[in-house]
Amino acid sequence: MVNVRQSDIAKQLNVSRVTVSKALRDHPDISQAMKKKIGLTARKMGYVPNLIARQLNSRRTFTIGIVIPDLENSFFSYIVDSMIDYATEHNYYVILTVSREKSNIEKQNIENLIGMRVDGLLVCLSQETNDKQVFKTVEKMKIPLVFFDRAFENMKFSRVVFNDKPGAVNALNHIILEGYTRIAHFAGYSKTNIGRERNEGFREALTKNKIQINNDWIIESGFELKDGYESFKKLNTLGNLPEIIFAVNDRVALGAYKAAKEAGLRIPEDIGIFGYGFNEITDFFDPQLTVINQDPRKMGLEAIKLLIDEIEKKTRTGHSKIYIEEEFIWRKSVKRKLKYTKIM
Amino acid sequence: MVNVRQSDIAKQLNVSRVTVSKALRDHPDISQAMKKKIGLTARKMGYVPNLIARQLNSRRTFTIGIVIPDLENSFFSYIVDSMIDYATEHNYYVILTVSREKSNIEKQNIENLIGMRVDGLLVCLSQETNDKQVFKTVEKMKIPLVFFDRAFENMKFSRVVFNDKPGAVNALNHIILEGYTRIAHFAGYSKTNIGRERNEGFREALTKNKIQINNDWIIESGFELKDGYESFKKLNTLGNLPEIIFAVNDRVALGAYKAAKEAGLRIPEDIGIFGYGFNEITDFFDPQLTVINQDPRKMGLEAIKLLIDEIEKKTRTGHSKIYIEEEFIWRKSVKRKLKYTKIM
DNA sequence: ATGAAAGCGCTAACAC
DNA sequence: GTGTTAGCGCTTTCAT
Numbered sequence: 001m002v003n004v005r006q007s008d009i010a011k012q013l014n015v016s017r018v019t020v021s022k023a024l025r026d027h028p029d030i031s032q033a034m035k036k037k038i039g040l041t042a043r044k045m046g047y048v049p050n051l052i053a054r055q056l057n058s059r060r061t062f063t064i065g066i067v068i069p070d071l072e073n074s075f076f077s078y079i080v081d082s083m084i085d086y087a088t089e090h091n092y093y094v095i096l097t098v099s100r101e102k103s104n105i106e107k108q109n110i111e112n113l114i115g116m117r118v119d120g121l122l123v124c125l126s127q128e129t130n131d132k133q134v135f136k137t138v139e140k141m142k143i144p145l146v147f148f149d150r151a152f153e154n155m156k157f158s159r160v161v162f163n164d165k166p167g168a169v170n171a172l173n174h175i176i177l178e179g180y181t182r183i184a185h186f187a188g189y190s191k192t193n194i195g196r197e198r199n200e201g202f203r204e205a206l207t208k209n210k211i212q213i214n215n216d217w218i219i220e221s222g223f224e225l226k227d228g229y230e231s232f233k234k235l236n237t238l239g240n241l242p243e244i245i246f247a248v249n250d251r252v253a254l255g256a257y258k259a260a261k262e263a264g265l266r267i268p269e270d271i272g273i274f275g276y277g278f279n280e281i282t283d284f285f286d287p288q289l290t291v292i293n294q295d296p297r298k299m300g301l302e303a304i305k306l307l308i309d310e311i312e313k314k315t316r317t318g319h320s321k322i323y324i325e326e327e328f329i330w331r332k333s334v335k336r337k338l339k340y341t342k343i344m
Numbered sequence: 345m346v347n348v349r350q351s352d353i354a355k356q357l358n359v360s361r362v363t364v365s366k367a368l369r370d371h372p373d374i375s376q377a378m379k380k381k382i383g384l385t386a387r388k389m390g391y392v393p394n395l396i397a398r399q400l401n402s403r404r405t406f407t408i409g410i411v412i413p414d415l416e417n418s419f420f421s422y423i424v425d426s427m428i429d430y431a432t433e434h435n436y437y438v439i440l441t442v443s444r445e446k447s448n449i450e451k452q453n454i455e456n457l458i459g460m461r462v463d464g465l466l467v468c469l470s471q472e473t474n475d476k477q478v479f480k481t482v483e484k485m486k487i488p489l490v491f492f493d494r495a496f497e498n499m500k501f502s503r504v505v506f507n508d509k510p511g512a513v514n515a516l517n518h519i520i521l522e523g524y525t526r527i528a529h530f531a532g533y534s535k536t537n538i539g540r541e542r543n544e545g546f547r548e549a550l551t552k553n554k555i556q557i558n559n560d561w562i563i564e565s566g567f568e569l570k571d572g573y574e575s576f577k578k579l580n581t582l583g584n585l586p587e588i589i590f591a592v593n594d595r596v597a598l599g600a601y602k603a604a605k606e607a608g609l610r611i612p613e614d615i616g617i618f619g620y621g622f623n624e625i626t627d628f629f630d631p632q633l634t635v636i637n638q639d640p641r642k643m644g645l646e647a648i649k650l651l652i653d654e655i656e657k658k659t660r661t662g663h664s665k666i667y668i669e670e671e672f673i674w675r676k677s678v679k680r681k682l683k684y685t686k687i688m
Numbered sequence: 689a690t691g692a693a694a695g696c697g698c699t700a701a702c703a704c
Numbered sequence: 705g706t707g708t709t710a711g712c713g714c715t716t717t718c719a720t
Contacts, residue, residue: 052696053400061396098432401715
């Protein structure tokens, strides 16, 4: 038989469908003998419970919908991986959707996930998104949702984010404490939150430490490898190189690596480079990048933990705002001037 | 109202639920006026169709279950990304599960996906798996399934795989044609298919080209960075270095890079390195790795295309075996001895 | 063009 | 301990 239902088992055994249903769920109503018999024939007949039917009347799906902008970016794949880990452990399944940074796809995805009656949603907004409409619907339907990495403020959803500015300030403090004063910044687009906050952190740290800001050394461009590459070339034409570069992210740092090497400069001997990034990738760099580490797994775990707590009503819905700690990690791309024994 | 159903709309408008159902699906039975009216109030009331209910009686879920060993490995995240791309385009949704290379988790995942009545399954077997039982169930239930990358032979499921041995032979031929004769191989575990086939390809290519195989230069170990690192150290103690190393994969190649650099050797001037891998990662290596490129996106697309064709009965179930072409790409980590103009 | 009846597979509530 | 009834939200006949 191709598709065995409880009623088929019931007919086979001359009992009612309810008896079968209860027996299979190990309900105390049913005698051990009966359970054994039913379990056995269920197995023999190749019965597989229809979760769809079960979901329909329990109004619970044990399914979580995830919406991310992109899965090629390993930052997101690490996040999703950690979410699936936690979900599996807690008997939830995950429907994964990708918006490709398009707000219309994102909207479609969320609508479908609502339609599938997921128990909750984990969303990282696309860069385009500014329309809150779907999210209002989610609110109205009282579906638990947690934003991660990119979030709407002023909605009653929890969010898990990095706190960029203090992270930058802290890192710069370390660098300055080490004796560096000639510091450049390869900044991201100032239109973006990320670009702006990291830049502000940079300026604030220098100012507070009474270091003159050299505007020639703040080069604003994008977030990709080529941007770092070109920024370095531009910097190199100044005839006045800094000792060290603060890159807005790891791809930009890598672009800078490339241009520096092509210019015959050694890292870190001739020029130091550090920046935002995360471990798993920047470990592969040559030399390994000194980073302000943003751990995607921490973020993923925090977000799904929050969500499942909300789903299971262990916590009041919405409103939490959790900052994931950023850690400054000394590695090979910056020369230590002082001889600390402690590695931070 | 929090959770609006068709019957709520019907009551509101004093029509039957069937009318509403039909109108919402744009069924020809219903008059334009009625459709408009129903559509409007549906929107106004915040109606979201319950896909679970729809799935229950259509016995179609437009959902595909994916089972992979790991998502941290970017090879798999690229595969999944391409699958989701194609799925979205064809109005399918994807439930993603990760087995962590454990056959019991894999089994559990597949059973649950069957329970959720996915329309089809895409599976990359865990390294442990040798029990076919769940897959027999899938066969029996006539659920379309396509294996990718790692597959069971002798089942009536289609599979999409790389053909390692010819890929290795082809690459070695290029290398040998270029004038290399002193060639080492950092091999993977010979217990694994991958390790064995690549090793066989290596030996065959050398033999066919009448090059003496130096067994000291075939160093068998694992598939990780550290394995490449240690293999190189071992090689370097021989006092008899090859000109070039064929690494079983990109991580092993990177380990070899590291050890080579630490030993003061320049790549490619002092020693060449090439190996299996894929573009997106090996592009970041310094120098860029000359690779036998295995394109995960091609594999993902081919697999899901096959699956959806089977689901929609555009093709007969099972039995296709598709090989994804491997491409040899010259980059910076191997010195070209001949002066080709053409880049292969 | 609209609606009544029946059913998808399962389970909760209540009898017997 | 086992079974009956009813219903989850939707759709597919088949009448009207």
